[in-house]
Amino acid sequence: MTDTTVAKAPTARFRPVQPRNAAFWVLWVPVLIGVYIAIGRVSTDARYYGTVLIVTTVYFAFYAALLWWFTQRIDRYSQLPWRMVVTAFLWGGFAATFTMAIHANDALLEIWTKTMGQPWAMQWSAALTAPITEELAKGAGLLLLIALAGRYVRTAFDGFVLGAFLGLGFQIIEDVVYISGAFGANFGAEPLSAALTTLALRSVTGVTGHILYSAVFCAGLVYLLGRSKEPRRVGRGITLMLLGMLLHSLWDSGNAAIFWALGAGLTGVALGPLIGMIEAAIVVWIVFKMTVANERRVTREELEPEVASGVMSAELADAVTGTRRDRRRYRKDGKGVAHHRARKNQLEAAFDVAAERDRGDGQATDRLVFARAELERVTQRVASTAKD
Amino acid sequence: MPVENRVWGLDRRSLPWALPVLGLIIVMAWVLPAIARAIPWDDPVEPGDVLFISQPADAFRIVFTPAVGWNIEQGVVVGEEPPTAARGIDPRVVDEGVAFSALTKPFVTAAGDKGLLVRYVSPTNDGVLAALVLDGNGVQVTVTGPAEQVDVEHAEDVAAMLVSIREEEVGS
Numbered sequence: 001m002t003d004t005t006v007a008k009a010p011t012a013r014f015r016p017v018q019p020r021n022a023a024f025w026v027l028w029v030p031v032l033i034g035v036y037i038a039i040g041r042v043s044t045d046a047r048y049y050g051t052v053l054i055v056t057t058v059y060f061a062f063y064a065a066l067l068w069w070f071t072q073r074i075d076r077y078s079q080l081p082w083r084m085v086v087t088a089f090l091w092g093g094f095a096a097t098f099t100m101a102i103h104a105n106d107a108l109l110e111i112w113t114k115t116m117g118q119p120w121a122m123q124w125s126a127a128l129t130a131p132i133t134e135e136l137a138k139g140a141g142l143l144l145l146i147a148l149a150g151r152y153v154r155t156a157f158d159g160f161v162l163g164a165f166l167g168l169g170f171q172i173i174e175d176v177v178y179i180s181g182a183f184g185a186n187f188g189a190e191p192l193s194a195a196l197t198t199l200a201l202r203s204v205t206g207v208t209g210h211i212l213y214s215a216v217f218c219a220g221l222v223y224l225l226g227r228s229k230e231p232r233r234v235g236r237g238i239t240l241m242l243l244g245m246l247l248h249s250l251w252d253s254g255n256a257a258i259f260w261a262l263g264a265g266l267t268g269v270a271l272g273p274l275i276g277m278i279e280a281a282i283v284v285w286i287v288f289k290m291t292v293a294n295e296r297r298v299t300r301e302e303l304e305p306e307v308a309s310g311v312m313s314a315e316l317a318d319a320v321t322g323t324r325r326d327r328r329r330y331r332k333d334g335k336g337v338a339h340h341r342a343r344k345n346q347l348e349a350a351f352d353v354a355a356e357r358d359r360g361d362g363q364a365t366d367r368l369v370f371a372r373a374e375l376e377r378v379t380q381r382v383a384s385t386a387k388d
Numbered sequence: 389m390p391v392e393n394r395v396w397g398l399d400r401r402s403l404p405w406a407l408p409v410l411g412l413i414i415v416m417a418w419v420l421p422a423i424a425r426a427i428p429w430d431d432p433v434e435p436g437d438v439l440f441i442s443q444p445a446d447a448f449r450i451v452f453t454p455a456v457g458w459n460i461e462q463g464v465v466v467g468e469e470p471p472t473a474a475r476g477i478d479p480r481v482v483d484e485g486v487a488f489s490a491l492t493k494p495f496v497t498a499a500g501d502k503g504l505l506v507r508y509v510s511p512t513n514d515g516v517l518a519a520l521v522l523d524g525n526g527v528q529v530t531v532t533g534p535a536e537q538v539d540v541e542h543a544e545d546v547a548a549m550l551v552s553i554r555e556e557e558v559g560s
Contacts, residue, residue: 022407100413100416100417103417104420106421107424111427140409
């Protein structure tokens with residue numbers, strides 16, 4: 001390894017296989033059942049719509065990668081183990097969808113129709129079905145992840161991020177199902193254009209869809225449960241969980257409740273999706289701000305020993321656990337391109353120290369020792385490039 | 389795992405997390421569907437009821453008059469439509485195991501002509517009925533056959549034939 005190489009933070013370990021843990025069975029058996037059901041659905045289509053299916057699969061792989069990158073950027077302060085994140089994705093994509101929600105949705109729609117009558121069901125069942133069943137199904141995944149690796153779920157922010165991945169899995173797999181439906185809708189006549197219309201529609205709305213609802217719901221679930229670094233706050237927890245469902249509900253019903261209340265009728269319905277996206281974006285921004293503040297505080301506390309032993313300055317620790325603006329200010333301090341680049345590397349190296357502390361639970365592991373050495377090396381570079 | 393925490397080879401401490409989830413799965417996958425099946429349909433057609441098939445435009449709608457006494461399992465009666473939901477629901481009325489349903493889906497041929505297409509399903513046969521108007525001449529298409537053949541094995545051929553319907557100048 002040459003001295004210009006910067007050590008990249010290896011993420012912490014998460015053991016998906018724990019046969020002694022009841023959560024292991026309750027997590028993976030439903031996922032496998034879901035995969036089995038999903039394969040059955042897709043292969044039927046593949047026989048005659050193979051080409052279209054391949055096109056959409058490639059499209060979604062791209063879409064998933066994009067969202068994956070975006071969601072990873074949010075989880076900056078103490079990254080969750082990637083295996084855990086993948087597990088969340090699989091639960092959301094296969095267990096929550098095919099093993100749980102589809103059965104419950106069909107059943108609940110039928111119950112609403114039979115008991116409340118057709119017109120009532122058409123107006124309200126969308127708002128009172130999927131938002132309840134799907135948020136519960138996705139949220140259940142968080143309980144299992146806590147049972148498998150509770151030490152990584154310390155704050156409501158961790159719940160927020162895991163919720164996003166549970167929702168991402170759900171969103172992508174649900175999209176594939178919707179598109180299979182679109183193939184069949186016209187009995188093969190123009191399957192490509194039908195599929196592409198659905199695709200375009202759902203990719204635009206997907207960003208404010210399941211990912212955001214379950215991020216809000218799961219942040220609430222962590223507040224409700226209370227974790228090691230997040231004191232229990234029942235009221236806030238239940239409020240956020242209901243808010244996640246409400247956003248979902250407003251979306252599914254095209255904000256029908258609002259238009260109904262305003263007496264706007266059918267003319268207003270066209271605006272429903274737009275309003276739904278705006279509502280979701282605002283709520284998620286508020287919840288993100290609410291949860292990330294504590295996450296930053298916790299990470300800053302954990303870095304205190306590093307500051308005390310002189311591995312990093314208090315200023316650097318503040319920047320690492322600060323906002324994007326704080327980091328930018330730290331990066332741009334002083335003069336010269338080389339100096340700015342050195343400061344950027346110093347921030348990355350400090351992130352690595354934080355990640356290794358997190359991973360090794362504060363123990364002086366080999367990796368933490370190495371990360372500290374890297375930080376020291378880069379810090380010297382910062383000093384040597386400084387010109388006043 | 390400490391011995392005092394063992395239950396059937398599992399860690400007792402994982403149960404408070406796993407069991408509620410297991411319960412939720414059972415409720416969603418079995419209990420709710422069972423409740424739904426147990427509730428009978430009770431929405432008989434009253435004299436004078438007219439059901440929506442669809443409402444393609446504000447100005448007109450496609451409707452039919454269901455037989456009195458049949459159960460409306462799906463569909464909206466004209467005059468009882470929900471305030472803001474779309475009326476384009478495919479109606480289905482059932483009486484003693486006989487189901488009558490209608491649905492419309494527009495389709496566009498390769499030549500750009502629009503038509504309407506209806507699928508139907510019966511215990512022995514599946515099929516497609518399609519109709520379109522080319523320059524004032526009505527064209528009716530009927531596809532019928534065993535379910536497996538129509539749905540799976542011949543779907544691509546059927547679709548290709550459907551969208552290939554067109555007007556051509558003689559001699560072209």
